[in-house]
Amino acid sequence: MKFDIEQIINEYSAMVYRIALVYGKTKEDAEDIFQEVFLRLVRYQNRLESKEHVRNWLIRVTANCGKSYIKRQSNDQTLPLMEDVMLSEEKDDSDMGYAVYQAVKSLPEKYRVVVHLYYYEELSVKEISACLQRREGTVKSQLARGRELLKKKLGKEFGDEREL
Amino acid sequence: MKESYKSFMEQQQPSQQLLEDAISKTMEFSKEKLERNLQGRNKRVQNRVRWQYGLAIVAVLCLVCVCAWKWNTRITYMDLVQEFTPDENGDYIEKREKEFGEERNLYLKNFDESYLYVFDKDATTEEISVGEGRITVQIGMVELAGNQLLYQIEPQTIHGQEVFLGKTTIDGRVTLLAAFDIGKEHYYLVGENVTEQEMTSYVKDRLKAFE
Numbered sequence: 323m324k325f326d327i328e329q330i331i332n333e334y335s336a337m338v339y340r341i342a343l344v345y346g347k348t349k350e351d352a353e354d355i356f357q358e359v360f361l362r363l364v365r366y367q368n369r370l371e372s373k374e375h376v377r378n379w380l381i382r383v384t385a386n387c388g389k390s391y392i393k394r395q396s397n398d399q400t401l402p403l404m405e406d407v408m409l410s411e412e413k414d415d416s417d418m419g420y421a422v423y424q425a426v427k428s429l430p431e432k433y434r435v436v437v438h439l440y441y442y443e444e445l446s447v448k449e450i451s452a453c454l455q456r457r458e459g460t461v462k463s464q465l466a467r468g469r470e471l472l473k474k475k476l477g478k479e480f481g482d483e484r485e486l
Numbered sequence: 487m488k489e490s491y492k493s494f495m496e497q498q499q500p501s502q503q504l505l506e507d508a509i510s511k512t513m514e515f516s517k518e519k520l521e522r523n524l525q526g527r528n529k530r531v532q533n534r535v536r537w538q539y540g541l542a543i544v545a546v547l548c549l550v551c552v553c554a555w556k557w558n559t560r561i562t563y564m565d566l567v568q569e570f571t572p573d574e575n576g577d578y579i580e581k582r583e584k585e586f587g588e589e590r591n592l593y594l595k596n597f598d599e600s601y602l603y604v605f606d607k608d609a610t611t612e613e614i615s616v617g618e619g620r621i622t623v624q625i626g627m628v629e630l631a632g633n634q635l636l637y638q639i640e641p642q643t644i645h646g647q648e649v650f651l652g653k654t655t656i657d658g659r660v661t662l663l664a665a666f667d668i669g670k671e672h673y674y675l676v677g678e679n680v681t682e683q684e685m686t687s688y689v690k691d692r693l694k695a696f697e
Contacts, residue, residue: 327512331505339500353504357511364512364519419494422487441488442495476487 345388381453385435425475433468563653566635606631619679632674645693
């Protein structure tokens with residue numbers, strides 16, 4: 323199936339970028355992941371059956387690209403750590419949000435996207451399971467463990483979490 | 487906390503530059519992909535045409551080969567036409583009679599005065615009904631037994647064995663003849679009221695049994 327790529331980019335860019343941010347250490351990392359996702363969309367658009375699949379496909383591919391990016395970076399030890407250089411200027415008006423973001427990013431890779439999709443995109447466990455092609459039970463346990471870790475990291479601030 | 491996270495994330499937007507880059511890169515990639523696809527398609531079309539021509543040529547060659555092979559290996563029953571006429575005195579016949587004589591249990595006979603026939607009086611004979619007709623099989627030790635005209639034509643090969651095949655027509659009645667050797671035994675077959683196909687099929691079966 324042929325898609326209007328420009329329209330898809332405009333429609334889902336923010337979603338893809340935010341998921342990429344959960345994986346990338348820096349803004350540039352997130353941008354690289356972002357570009358890679360849409361190039362893959364062009365390359366594999368024939369595999370997409372309908373427009374309804376695009377969102378789920380983009381979420382899954384962003385997560386996969388993010389994982390690959392992390393793996394590549396962990397193999398490349400020459401890169402200096404540039405932890406969140408890009409966000410420092412934006413954190414002043416939402417310190418709490420930034421702290422949560424940092425906490426989410428510090429989670430093991432497999433929990434990050436689940437927590438992000440659940441709390442930010444407000445997808446249900448079933449939807450996350452469909453997007454990431456993981457079993458619902460797996461998503462539930464990853465979410466539970468992610469929340470547990472967040473609780474430890476954020477302490478009292480983690481009081482108003484959305485219950486599973 | 488969730489709201490803080492949402493609010494923080496809401497502020498994170500891809501820059502306009504990033505969007506433009508992504509769009510231009512994907513467009514570039516699409517164009518390259520399209521060109522590659524087009525080139526690939528042209529190549530595929532060319533290859534397909536080449537293959538079609540190639541296959542057509544191969545098919546024609548195969549057909550020619552098969553036809554040639556069929557032509558060469560086709561089974562035909564030659565009309566046996568008297569090519570020599572015994573002289574008025576029948577000297578030729580007499581001469582051959584004398585030459586081979588009784589000592590070999592072989593007789594030459596001016597059969598209905600049209601062709602020479604060699605009898606093998608010690609041969610065993612069996613009759614097989616085929617369709618509406620019959621095939622008489624004579625198995626003996628005398629070489630070149632039967633209608634001598636049969637041995638003047640080129641033998642044909644069936645199951646690797648040389649077989650003489652011919653037919654005579656007397657008063658509109660066609661008689662098919664076949665002769666071949668298996669080991670030291672000489673087979674002479676006479677098919678009456680049978681088709682060439684039936685005769686050939688019987689000969690093949692007989693030869694196959696000894697392969």
